[in-house]
Amino acid sequence: MLPIPSDAALDALKAAAGNWSDDPATLAPHLVDWRGKVRGNSPLLLMPATTAAVAAIVRAAAAYRVALVPQGGNTGLVGGGIPDAGGGAVLVSLARLNRIRAVDAAGLTLTAEAGVILSTVHDAALAEGCVFPLSLAAKGSATIGGLVSTNAGGVQVLRHGTMRALVAGIEAVLPDGSILDQITGLAKDNSGYDIKQLLIGGEGTLGIVTAAALRLVPAPPHRAVAWAGVEGPHAALALLARLRRASGGQVESFELIPAAGVDLVVQHIADRRAPLSSPHRWHVLIELAGAATLDAVLEAALGEAAAAGEIEDAVIAQSSAQAAALWRIREELPEAERRDGPSLHHDIAVAVAALPGFAEAATARVEADFAWARVLAFGHLGDGNLHFNVRPPADSDAAAWVASHGAAVTGLVFDLVTAAGGSISAEHGIGSIKRADLARLGDPAKLAAMRAVKSALDPLGIMNPGKVV
Amino acid sequence: MLPIPSDAALDALKAAAGNWSDDPATLAPHLVDWRGKVRGNSPLLLMPATTAAVAAIVRAAAAYRVALVPQGGNTGLVGGGIPDAGGGAVLVSLARLNRIRAVDAAGLTLTAEAGVILSTVHDAALAEGCVFPLSLAAKGSATIGGLVSTNAGGVQVLRHGTMRALVAGIEAVLPDGSILDQITGLAKDNSGYDIKQLLIGGEGTLGIVTAAALRLVPAPPHRAVAWAGVEGPHAALALLARLRRASGGQVESFELIPAAGVDLVVQHIADRRAPLSSPHRWHVLIELAGAATLDAVLEAALGEAAAAGEIEDAVIAQSSAQAAALWRIREELPEAERRDGPSLHHDIAVAVAALPGFAEAATARVEADFAWARVLAFGHLGDGNLHFNVRPPADSDAAAWVASHGAAVTGLVFDLVTAAGGSISAEHGIGSIKRADLARLGDPAKLAAMRAVKSALDPLGIMNPGKVV
Numbered sequence A, B: 001m002l003p004i005p006s007d008a009a010l011d012a013l014k015a016a017a018g019n020w021s022d023d024p025a026t027l028a029p030h031l032v033d034w035r036g037k038v039r040g041n042s043p044l045l046l047m048p049a050t051t052a053a054v055a056a057i058v059r060a061a062a063a064y065r066v067a068l069v070p071q072g073g074n075t076g077l078v079g080g081g082i083p084d085a086g087g088g089a090v091l092v093s094l095a096r097l098n099r100i101r102a103v104d105a106a107g108l109t110l111t112a113e114a115g116v117i118l119s120t121v122h123d124a125a126l127a128e129g130c131v132f133p134l135s136l137a138a139k140g141s142a143t144i145g146g147l148v149s150t151n152a153g154g155v156q157v158l159r160h161g162t163m164r165a166l167v168a169g170i171e172a173v174l175p176d177g178s179i180l181d182q183i184t185g186l187a188k189d190n191s192g193y194d195i196k197q198l199l200i201g202g203e204g205t206l207g208i209v210t211a212a213a214l215r216l217v218p219a220p221p222h223r224a225v226a227w228a229g230v231e232g233p234h235a236a237l238a239l240l241a242r243l244r245r246a247s248g249g250q251v252e253s254f255e256l257i258p259a260a261g262v263d264l265v266v267q268h269i270a271d272r273r274a275p276l277s278s279p280h281r282w283h284v285l286i287e288l289a290g291a292a293t294l295d296a297v298l299e300a301a302l303g304e305a306a307a308a309g310e311i312e313d314a315v316i317a318q319s320s321a322q323a324a325a326l327w328r329i330r331e332e333l334p335e336a337e338r339r340d341g342p343s344l345h346h347d348i349a350v351a352v353a354a355l356p357g358f359a360e361a362a363t364a365r366v367e368a369d370f371a372w373a374r375v376l377a378f379g380h381l382g383d384g385n386l387h388f389n390v391r392p393p394a395d396s397d398a399a400a401w402v403a404s405h406g407a408a409v410t411g412l413v414f415d416l417v418t419a420a421g422g423s424i425s426a427e428h429g430i431g432s433i434k435r436a437d438l439a440r441l442g443d444p445a446k447l448a449a450m451r452a453v454k455s456a457l458d459p460l461g462i463m464n465p466g467k468v469v
Helices: A007-017 A023-033 A051-064 A118-127 A146-147 A235-247 A260-266 A294-307 A320-331 A335-341 A352-369 A398-419 A435-441 A444-457 B008-018 B024-031 B052-062 B118-127 B146-149 B233-247 B259-268 B296-305 B320-331 B333-340 B352-369 B398-418 B434-443 B444-457
Strands: A070-071 A091-094 A100-104 A109-111 A167-173 A177-183 A206-215 A222-232 A252-257 A282-289 A312-316 A347-348 A373-380 A384-390 B068-071 B090-093 B100-104 B108-113 B165-175 B179-182 B208-215 B222-230 B251-258 B282-290 B313-316 B347-349 B374-380 B385-391
Touching: A007 A051, A007 A091, A023 A091, A051 A070, A051 A091, A051 A167, A051 A206, A070 A146, A070 A206, A100 A118, A100 A347, A109 A118, A109 A146, A118 A146, A146 A206, A177 B146, A222 A294, A222 A320, A222 B282, A235 A252, A235 A282, A235 A294, A235 A352, A235 B333, A235 B374, A252 A260, A252 A320, A260 A282, A260 A335, A260 A373, A260 B282, A282 A294, A282 A320, A282 B385, A294 A312, A320 A335, A335 A384, A347 A398, A352 A373, A352 A384, A352 A398, A384 A398, A398 A435, A444 B179, A444 B444, B008 B052, B008 B090, B024 B090, B052 B068, B052 B165, B052 B208, B068 B146, B068 B208, B100 B118, B108 B118, B108 B146, B108 B165, B118 B146, B146 B208, B222 B233, B222 B296, B222 B320, B233 B251, B233 B282, B233 B296, B233 B352, B251 B320, B259 B282, B259 B333, B259 B374, B282 B320, B296 B313, B320 B333, B333 B385, B352 B374, B352 B385, B352 B398, B385 B398, B398 B434
Parallel strands: A070 A091, B068 B090
Antiparallel strands: A100 A109, A109 A206, A167 A177, A167 A206, A222 A282, A222 A312, A252 A282, A252 A373, A347 A384, A373 A384, B100 B108, B108 B208, B165 B179, B165 B208, B222 B282, B222 B313, B251 B282, B251 B374, B347 B385, B374 B385
16 A cells, blocks of 8 residues: 655645645546446546646655556556555656647647646547547547557557557657657667667556657548458458558458357447348458549459358448448447347457457357356457457346356456467556566566566656556 | 777677687678778677577676677778777677577568678569668678668668668667567567667667668569759759659659769769759759659650750660669769869758758858868758768868868868758768767757766666666
8 A cells, every 4th residue: 555645745646746635526536447347446646738737746756655557548448547545656647748839741640748638639640631540439538648658559560550550759758757769750860779668558656758749641532341241250360461562562351250249239339230131150341542543443343252262242332421431330340249238248358360260269169168157259350359348148137147156257367368379468458457467378488578667767666656566 | 999808708798609719800791880980999799690699798897897890891981890009808709699580571571680691681672572662882881780880871771671661570688687588570569668769870889780770662563763964953843742742652762963063973983974964063863663644644744844954865774784874873973073183072961952052051061161262062852861971172182181171171071960950970881980060060958968877878888888878
């Protein structure tokens, strides 16, 4: 348990921040994650507006040995931005660091402070004829600092990579209060260890990201979108390889969805219907981005895929409205699943080529060990990333089933993915929720190196304690 | 000065390695870099053939406090693979770790041990219809371990990134002898700090890379290559933006070359002629890779660029032989420059959009401060990466000029690039040659974090001492 900060410590932190609140009503929404699964306590919320103020806060925290918990848009899924229940840690919201410092269309970079919301970045890039090619459901709330600190993913990772690939530069306050100034976006820089890589995905445990230089791409002249019915994940992977080859690497999204996923959307969301008239065991949603000639490339490749038996049927969107309608099926799947009742969610990854086999074997094993449980596995096939969700038996008391079997199901899924050389957290991070799982299942050499790095950079243990490591 | 290892220590290292030599003739080529600029001494060369043997070597080195210097193809440019002159460090060649463990065309990854030569990787990928999109002049000698450890670049970084972007997984022996097993190539993995990022570009000071899972891309159906004459770097940057937009991000290379660079090749290499009949102050070499329709995309975009005044003249290669002839001009430039006589080389980077202005201002400043010196700046415009070379005055005693002015010229160039927020080492690394420059010019917060990480992971200081940090 962290000690409760003294009045002198709290006064020093308030003075350093400039803006702060200790009003319980103001703090309340910052003390619970948006799904309501993780709750904590804190005596103080700091709201600095400049990098210098963040540095002053960290120096004061170091002087008084007070733990800090950085928080962005509070859209995390593993409790990384929520303090523990003891009330010893002080919250640092980066929301007021909300300037876009520069948009550079020639150099294809955009420099944004930590509190800038993702959709604001999208708009600013588009105004200059560019795209920031990372998007996710929480784009209206998630902030750049949080996206960097969690190495966020999304549906375009296949082509553009995760946040790590899209961060050209970083500004951060390290646990000793020094400012790491690596904000100039350099495409190449081999002058020493790339320390910013530790802040990316560090979940605020090695410092506080205050700004990032993000890579942009030119807005593509055209997007070609299609939906196909396939026999299974193996066929889908062959189709993906064909499309990547035919397009010269312009496949931007390739989402795999089982029949049960489409059924859930049709059942729970008003005015939705299946994109294909015939039934298929599995579906894929495809998006290519590039020159206007891509429609022809896509049509020819799908024709060849049909001849090769990789797809059973397909439809190409003839307008952006049709494309949006296809995307809605994928985007509304999590909400349809939620409306259907409680289920267990697992954000896992294996090697891409291993994914079809893993999906089959893990589904069979879970459905064998837990009678009548229903696996719903969907997601980013080209990233080897599945949302491997497990639904309670139909007609069961879903909440009771989850309460009694949840830990065992999750333990089995994590064991299976670890045995397959995969990751127990593909996108969401470790935070507080998966910390014990990582300690149990992580590579021992990696865990030892993580602990050594944490102790070296944060010897006082003041940066987001109780998270990750 | 490192202590000379005891006989007991050397015996333990030999037993751990299995293969070794202490024959001076065998060691000799490993004790000098290929340019003959850095020379060192060592009592022993270890040649392990397995990861387990490397781990045993490191454990023995830790037990006896013996420093190790890992070496790959010995093609480095900053002395990173050469021991110091004292003779206290033991060389570890990774050349016998030379298996390609797997080529996975579906998942687009290739897993190679540290000693595999880059051109071997190229061939193995191509045999499966794929490309490993990183290449450089030393591809016939450079090894995967060295390329990972130096975060190598090359001429395709514009589209595919440096080695860091192309490493999906890593296997390495850490300084305590433990094996970091992150070799499964996962496109997404947010399970804790990404420790492998420290090994990438770590220049062997934080551990020894023993294998890497590399990302491949499908072999593009077509490559479109052109050469254009432009007024200057500003026009070239506008042309690059136009081509990236028109092609939907399929520009793979974009090399900027001044007239003096083309002249050097024509003068010193037999049977070469300028690609364009008219004279131009600057030239660009362009390559797009993707669908067969790219020739038309390139022709249309160059037509629009001419109308907009971005280019003065251009030629599109009509065959792969013509494309190769254009590429030879660029590839032979360093050799032509070498034949012309001694000069000073600087491998620097600034933000892409800042590069045209920097090139102009820095050239003017160097040529003003050092009378009749001739700047020859060429390279990867889209990466913000210039080979900013400075040639002695014509008709001077070149060697004497370099000897008397070299340190001052390099100091000025490094000061100018640092003031511009750039990097004193874009591609080549720090090694021993640039270590003092980095200590003088590096961001203090970054340097402090580097030292803390080094001490944390290598508390005995046995991994490649005297390099980087």
